[in-house]
Amino acid sequence: MPELTSRRGMLFGTAAVGAGVLLSGCTSNESDDEPASNDQPAADDKSGKPVTIGFAGPQADHGWLNAINDNAKSRAKKYKDVTLEITEGSNDTAQQIGQIETLINKKVDVLVVLPADGKALTQVGLQAMRAGIPVVNLDRIFNSPQAYRCWIGGDNYGMGLNAGHYIGEKLKNKKNARVIELAGLDNLELTKQRTQGFDAALKNYPNIKKVARQAAEFTVESGQAKMSQLLQAQSKFDALWNHDDDQGVGALRAIDQAGRDDFLMVGGAGALSAFQAIKQDDGVLKATVLYPPTMAASAIDLARALGQGKGVGGLAEFEIPSSLTLYSAVVDKDNVDQYMSTGFK
Structure with a gap:
């Protein structure tokens, strides 16, 4: 598994499934009864403001990383108002920076970035934020909170x-x-x-x-x-x-x-x-x-909410939080059926 973050912000949800369910209410045109499985629709037929989300992650050379990419793609497909611009994953820092700069130049509405190296990519995160493109920093954290609007990751x-x-x-x-x-x-x-x-x-x-x-x-x-x-x-x-x-x-x-x-x-x-x-x-x-890869699906939910100027369903605030830490639930024979649909290959 790749290098992740030491930042543990707001505890959000009770498990991988919980994160997807709660974050699915990011916009007001969501269904109130979204199933837990990421294979099910994330929203109803109502659409909001169109949002183009740029997604940049590392090379999927590990089962967990491959699941990150799959979760992001499948979540985006479930929204009629979301267009996903996804880069080819890379573990080369310079190459990933170039890919993100291309997305910035395309003027995407929001960026979701799982950096190959959080420290090394901090500057390109700052570049995006200064260009008026909010960044959802996924899991591996940038060195500066000014480089992202929201961080979401594991604990x-x-x-x-x-x-x-x-x-x-x-x-x-x-x-x-x-x-x-x-x-x-x-x-x-x-x-x-x-x-x-x-x-x-x-x-x-x-x-x-x-x-x-x-x-x-x-x-x-x-x-x-x-x-x-x-x-x-x-x-x-x-x-x-x-x-x-x-x-x-x-x-x-x-x-x-x-x-x-x-x-x-x-x-x-x-x-x-x-x-x-x-x-x-x-x-x-x-x-x-x-260590739920469903965080990538939730990152898409957050990016969509940012692009549409919405908050998170179920919370009183008008804005999404700045930090979301997912819970590391223990799965054993008593609850494994609940999580089976989230398992990655």
């Missing part, structure tokens, strides 16, 4: 915190419980935040000790390799938290190859494969903590 610290509490509650009555952690890229701030949240939660359970931590690279291959190392080094443990469901596919392969089933596993992000395994409930994976 990495909260993701670790909720994973830790879930594991803690499962093991609270077990004496000398041992847990391990399969993290993501250690040079990313998001990885540090997830670990910090996880460690903070475990402090509430004095019977639990984290005995090992290994950093992977958010890929299937790295997940398998690093999990194999953990399994060889740790002959006995009670729970595993894996930061990312994509690398979790590899981790589960390593676990199967080792013939291990003596612990519970919690994943992260919300991949469809994880939801399916949780529902099947015949392996070690018992839950995953969401």
Whole structure:
């Protein structure tokens, strides 16, 4: 998963689904009973002021990033009054800056930007804002609040915190419980935040000790390799938290190859494969903590609202908030059916 933000502003909604439902009321011509699934219409047949939204994101070289693009495209298609100008995703900072400058020159009404590098793209965000084009900064945050009108993204610290509490509650009555952690890229701030949240939660359970931590690279291959190392080094443990469901596919392969089933596993992000395994409930994976890619659909809702001069349905303010932090819900066998439609491949 890509580098995300440390900013946690307003808690908005109770889960990935909740974000889509609440933000769908951004304009006054919305239906009041929008279904939770992003596959369903986001609005009724009534249209407002036409809005052209420019969307620029990084290269979709990860399941979560691909889901970000899909959510943005499908949401925009559901609005008759929205035209989406989408760039070809790039992880090259200079190339993405050029793509955004092209959108600025086209005079789009609103920009939605998930920057490859928030710090490096701050100036182009400022450029857009100075040109009178409001920016919805998606997930990876710009260095200056002047570079965006609204930020929306996930909560990495909260993701670790909720994973830790879930594991803690499962093991609270077990004496000398041992847990391990399969993290993501250690040079990313998001990885540090997830670990910090996880460690903070475990402090509430004095019977639990984290005995090992290994950093992977958010890929299937790295997940398998690093999990194999953990399994060889740790002959006995009670729970595993894996930061990312994509690398979790590899981790589960390593676990199967080792013939291990003596612990519970919690994943992260919300991949469809994880939801399916949780529902099947015949392996070690018992839950995953969401980092919902539906935030991209909500970013389109926010951009449309900005373009039409509307606020958010359900809130008293005339303007949309400046910051929206999505909740990292825990999905297990008890609620997995609710989230199945949001799972990414």
